[in-house]
Ligand SMILES: NC(=O)C1=CN([C@@H]2O[C@H](COP(=O)(O)OP(=O)(O)OC[C@H]3O[C@@H](n4cnc5c(N)ncnc54)[C@H](O)[C@@H]3O)[C@@H](O)[C@H]2O)C=CC1
């Protein structure tokens with residue numbers, strides 16, 4: 001029997017999240033056809049056809065650069081992500097990256113792995129060889145943090161605890177993140193100040209046009225000799241050719257990242273990890289739970305929480321037997337036209353919410369009575385309405 005809602009998964013999603021879809025009303029899986037929603041992690045959707053049936057997309061994670069967000073906005077499809085749900089996991093890996101770089105841990109472990117002979121021979125080789133891996137300590141060094149969102153704030157605060165000085169830059173820091181950031185973090189007025197002062201630089205910005213190639217030849221030229229760059233955000237935020245050139249010329253000490261590529265993965269001064277930032281049981285669970293709840297909220301009640309392209313639209317169902325969920329362009333007199341059509345159908349609006357963000361608006365209307373198919377057709381025919389559906393109240 002066809003279930004009420006169909007969700008197609010395009011990556012392995014933690015079972016702790018998937019079990020939150022009630023099996024009586026949801027069909028969920030990678031082979032689901034005509035889905036109402038897509039649930040992804042890093043699957044690239046830019047070149048994948050997205051069926052017309054899709055009402056919503058959830059990214060169990062932070063970055064949505066793998067999703068054609070602008071095209072989805074145009075289609076009236078909300079894209080959700082899970083802010084902060086994997087931030088601790090990334091912070092821990094960034095700290096590991098700091099130690100990997102400061103103590104040359106990867107080449108040192110490789111050296112130890114390759115030792116041959118009996119214990120006496122190994123011990124002799126260890127004592128002779130260890131001087132190649134002399135590192136540096138963190139207290140007193142300056143960590144530059146670009147992007148003070150969920151991850152950047154946690155990295156900055158943790159670094160203070162290790163004795164580092166921290167300078168941060170984020171021209172659009174949110175009020176919540178500013179509250180969570182330690183007052184000991186120095187506020188950089190310009191991004192150039194961070195590049196100039198950092199002994200170690202870490203980037204925690206989303207990949208958008210403004211951040212593509214942000215770690216550029218010009219910015220690298222401002223950095224101290226022997227600085228280290230950590231990139232656990234996205235490969236494209238760093239101009240890899242510029243980084244390799246700076247490493248080869250001896251200006252930069254090391255590059256540690258979460259994104260292997262032909263340019264960096266075999267370079268002797270680069271350490272790349274296989275996109276492990278969010279790969280902990282805890283983060284996978286947190287992201288999946290949040291993403292599933294966001295999808296359920298939208299499919300079952302038209303609620304919008306944590307969307308990257310839609311306004312927040314949350315109205316509890318307290319009255320009405322059916323909920324109208326209308327996605328429309330943010331143009332004047334939408335609510336007026338909707339109310340007129342509903343009134344002409346002899347229906348009463350018990351509760352109403354209209355929210356907008358940029359070019360998109362969402363209207364939720366709780367209606368006393370069933371909304372006939374022809375009323376939905378009339379609503380959809382209003383110029384500027386992208387979609388209209390009516391969802392019966394749960395028993
Ligand atoms: N390696 C991995 O597995 C993971 C990587 N990430 C990456 O990290 C990025 C950041 O994640 P969150 O901190 O959770 O996101 P977030 O949205 O909480 O924070 C991003 C911050 O960057 C700031 N920002 C944007 N443009 C900027 C610019 N040009 N200069 C300075 N600041 C700028 C924003 O104002 C915001 O405060 C994600 O977009 C994703 O690409 C996130 C999770 C896991």
Ligand SMILES: O=C(O)C(=O)COP(=O)(O)O
Nearest residue numbers: 041042061062063278279
């Ligand atoms: O959350 C993010 O932005 C990530 O990069 C995590 O990616 P993943 O879910 O591990 O494929």
